[in-house]
Amino acid sequence: MSREQITSAKRIVIKIGSSSLTGKAGSALDADAVNKLVDLVAACKARGSEVVVVSSGAIAAGLAPLGLSTRPKDLATQQAAASVGQGLLIAQYTQSFNRHSITASQVLLTTEDVVRRSHYQNAQRTLYRLLQLGVVPIINENDTVGTGEIRFGDNDRLAALVALLISADLLVLVSDIDALYDAPPTQAGAKRIHEVTSVADIENETLGGAGSSGVGSGGMVTKVEAARIATSAGIPMLLTSLEDADKTLAGQDFGTHFHAHASKTTSRLLWLAHATKPHGKLVLDAGAVKAILERGVSLLPAGVTAVEGEFIAGDAIELVGPDGVVIARGLVAFDSEDLPKMLGRSTKELAAEMGAEYERELVHRDDLVLL
Structure with missing residues (x-):
């Protein structure tokens, strides 16, 4: 992926994880973290890009108000936390985007919205219209009504499917880990993987599981799967941290760059492979x-x-x-x-x-x- 491909991307999907927005489980939303992400989005829009944000954090944001110190394991409490937290999350985004006179919207999706072709097309039309109107859609999985059987499971996959849905030029995953490493980053000698030409090249790497913050549901494995979906559609992907995101999007050598496939799989077949049940x-x-x-x-x-x-x-x-x-x-x-x-x-x-x-x-x- 060249620097020009990154800096010239006209339609960008940026996904941010729960731990980047709230820190450790039981913490409230970090307003500074939200502002930093919003400033990044505003900078992208200022240079002519359309941006969609896929934001985790509803369940995490609902923990502190409910007096919970860890992410609940049972579905009903997760849904209750999401119900409390989603309002706090979108309110924080709205307030932050107001600093740039940018209108943000809330879009909650379930798997039905991408599994069923008619729902998929409806979601696509809505997002296209919001972008035409200059709005920044803030997308999250609808955790309040999602069940174990019909959930995406993590927003990394959701972000990749949204990138596919709107024919994005670039997918950016913002994590509490600054890049992909050839071993768990806490392990001595772990080395950053600067770029990945093909996801198949790293299938045997030890990538680790979910993060240590206790608020997310993803991990490096889900990020690699998101890269597989996006790059198969001809969409390059960046994996970076919130601290490095501005520099990574400026084309500097931070994070991990996943190259898009030269030969694209059709959107219909990608939908069939990744979005159908x-x-x-x-x-x-x-x-x-x-x-x-x-x-x-x-x-x-x-x-x-x-x-x-x-x-x-x-x-x-x-x-x-x-x-x-x-x-x-x-x-x-x-x-x-x-x-x-x-x-x-x-x-x-x-x-x-x-x-x-x-x-x-x-x-x-x-x-x-x-x-």
Whole structure:
């Protein structure tokens, strides 16, 4: 990633973690930290960039007012803390942006807003219009109503999906760790990774887990996954700290730079890979696995040995090899209840017996993405 790519980015998504905004668990929101981030956003806007902020911190901000010293483990208390903290969070942002005469807005998302295509497009239209109006959207996961089954789990992934959603030019993750390291940064001899040409190059690195502040849910693993999503879409990513963010965005050698892929995966396939929730599985024989992985073909009934789960035509499902390993995700063309009588049979045989509508793929190659 060149300095020019960073400084010339016209649409930027900046994500900031809970620990950068509140410090240790039980602390109140740090107004100075919010102001520092807002000043950074204002500087980006002053040079002509549109900026979306993905902000953690609702649960963390709600801990102190509720007299809690650690992030609660049960969902109901997390939701209560988020309900208290989200208002405090957006109020602090609004007050801080007022110093620059910039209007900020609140956008709360659940996984349904990016999993279901119609919701995805509605969220996209809203964000585009806010940017056209010069507003800085402040996005957070809707922790107040989210459940364990339907949550993003961390805002790093959410930020990457938002970058994909609005076709951003740059994704910036602001963390309490200033960069990616080749070992836990507290370990003696740990070295900063200045740039990552391909996420595959660091898969064997020891990246560590969640942070030590006790208020977040992510960690370096989730940040690398966010980089995988963004760079696959042709969007470069920066990982930096709040202290170094201005210098990193100025193109200086701080943080870690993740290079975008030269060949972009289509937004539709990225949506399918990262933003959909699979409703079931198709178990494939070894021949079908090889054909899909090596030749990029569509999935036909002859290569399927079993069906798991209940789904309808158009749902996202996982394709699983005989060993149980998920190899791909795709949009299925038939209801699950129709499939058992089709398995292991050719499309011509099915068409002759059941009608012409059965002479087609279970999952077309255009609706399939390898994982």
